[in-house]
Amino acid sequence: MGLFDGKKVIVIGDRDGIPGPAxxxxxxxxxxxxxxxxxxxFV
Known part of the structure; x- marks a missing residue:
């Protein structure tokens, strides 16, 4: 059983860092x- 099993996740990425789709x-x-x-x- 993993940390995210059965969880609902909201992903907010950063344009200059790691983008949300990644x-x-x-x-x-x-x-x-x-x-x-x-x-x-985020400026």
């Missing part, structure tokens, strides 16, 4: 359900 792709190997994914610019 984090979401990493979570596909877990049992987590991504309910929202976005890439924002």
């Amino acid at each position: 984090i979401e792709e990493c979570l596909k190997s877990t049992e987590a359900e991504v309910i929202f994914s976005s890439t924002e610019c």
Whole structure:
């Protein structure tokens, strides 16, 4: 049983860091359900 098994996840990525879709792709190997994914610019 993993850390994200059965969890709902909100992904907020950073434009100059790791974008949201990249984090979401990493979570596909877990049992987590991504309910929202976005890439924002934090200035």
